[in-house]
Amino acid sequence: MMKQLFLLLFSVLTIAAFPQNMDYAHYVLNNLGSEDFKGRGFVGGGDKTAAGFIKSQLDSLGVKPVGKSYFQPFTLTVNTFPEKIFLSVDGKELIPGKDFLLDMHSGSADGKFPVKTVTLSELKSGIPKNLKKSFVLLQNDTQDKDAAKTIRSIVYANLLNAAGYLLPEDKLVNEPATEVFKHVVIKVKSNVIDSLPKVIKITAKNKFLKNYQTQNVFGYIQGKTDSFIVFSAHYDHLGKLGERATFYGANDNGSGVTMLLNLANYFTHHSPHYSILFMFFSGEEEGLLGSFYAAQHPVVDLKKIKFLFNLDMVGTGQEGIQIVNSTVFKRETSILQEINDKNHYLVKIKLRGPAANSDHYPFYDKGVPSFFIYTLGGSKQYHNIYDKPDQLSLFAFPNLVKLLIGFEKQYQ
Ligand SMILES: [Zn+2]
Structure with missing residues (x-):
């Protein structure tokens, strides 16, 4: 009993002490990319299993819901093949x-x-x-x-x-x-x-799901100010094709969700200056549906968002990272570059102009300053059944977490 208590205390302290807890990262990623989550799509309620998991993680980390619920329901229409093919x-x-x-x-x-x-x-x-x-x-x-x-x-x-x-x-x-x-x-x-x-x-046999109810998941940590730094990532993926083929979506975008929960783990133990809002979107694969809905029905005043980081496919990093919108928000880009140069976190930060290719876009379109970050190099598995947790090196993961934490500290 004592030994167990000691171990429990020890692991709590370890979680609190390091900005990136790789044991926790693997735990989250392995869950999201497991058979139980059914590819986090709309066959067999995979999206609901994933949303429930994220909610329970936020809850146990001490991240609060915005308003009464962690969930923001919305509907989408999608074609599926739930039965044997x-x-x-x-x-x-x-x-x-x-x-x-x-x-x-x-x-x-x-x-x-x-x-x-x-x-x-x-x-x-x-x-x-x-x-x-x-x-x-x-x-x-x-x-x-x-x-x-x-x-x-x-x-x-x-x-x-x-x-x-x-x-x-x-x-x-x-x-x-x-x-x-x-x-x-x-x-x-x-x-x-x-x-x-x-x-x-x-x-x-196809099943056309009309107005299927899915949900975004939000949580926040109160900072010293009421303006927000937002971290967003879509948690949905392509689900299943028939009974046998599962699209696990470990990189796309189990990795981004894992990074958000790691940041949540850090900021609940180290009070941030800004309030931190975490947004987990559904329906990204169908055309950024969750983030468009969230930008049209914002849970916090969009004007209060100081900066938004969207993370989508961050499970590699052997060749560094790429930042969409970095050519637009030059000051924020140079802050990231400066922190990176000082600490040698990432081998390379590649710049890129605006692109409507992930969930930052509906917010950027509404005037919210934002970056979309993804990692370069490593596993090339994309939208297939091989995008599994064991394919991901998480090469840049701990240092990208540190870079984002460094940004929150330094940004005024
Ligand atoms: Zn995708």
Whole structure:
């Protein structure tokens, strides 16, 4: 009992003593990127499991809700495939996530379909008829450098009026969809199918979620002033495709959430000058939906936000970090550079202009001074089933935390 008490005291002291507690970081990241969180999407309530976890972490760290609740509910619309998916090509069963993805715009399909190969040159002499009950594989037999683009637009618009398409790709990248087609688009890894496949068997049933209620999660720490430094990160990811393929989203963006909770751990033990607001967004992958909602329904006066740091994909850092908006907010950039030069925290700080590529954007658009920081180098796993906690080095993680803490101290 005494030994346990000593250990407990010891770990509490350790957490309090260091700005970055890597044990805590791994604990959070491993949870967010585990099977239980179902890829933090909208199949099986993965988003709710993740939001509940973040809330309980904030609560136990002593980070207070803004108002009555940690949650800000909002609704979104998204296409999903919650049930078992089956696909075989010429009798060979393919594995979802590993061998193929369904483009998330796809509708349902069930049955056996012949595969017709059509070349781009053939299309020049007219659109082939009677493909209604077939899947089409479009082949590029031209020198056209935009051929891949052309194929995509034909496939998405279903110009050939087919039941579906096979779209061979070298790399599988999953993207969510907020609308649904009548046809089916299968992105299949080029090296797992024959160049002229003959027949497919498919069972895939989509569920179009209309006005699904999800939530942002907010918490704050009172500082000496009422102006805020905000740290934001989206906690949602792509969820699951069928029962077997999970998109764990360890880097995107378990890493950012982990960094926010580490900052929360620090600032609850070391009173900050500014009040610190933490914003965890849902619906980022569907088009920054949570952050747009939060910027339109702000929980604190946007004018009181002195600066906002959005962290999205911060699980690597072998080649330093990149800062979106650093060319706009030059004074803040030079503060970060100065702290970094003095302490040698990061190997490189690369500058970049504005971009609407993550959750800082809806706030920046409303006049909130903001940066979006992501790490460079390391794991290249992106929007696939391999973006898992064990792929991440967290190379720059402790020092990026220190850099942000240093900024809060120095910024006036
Ligand atoms: Zn993403």
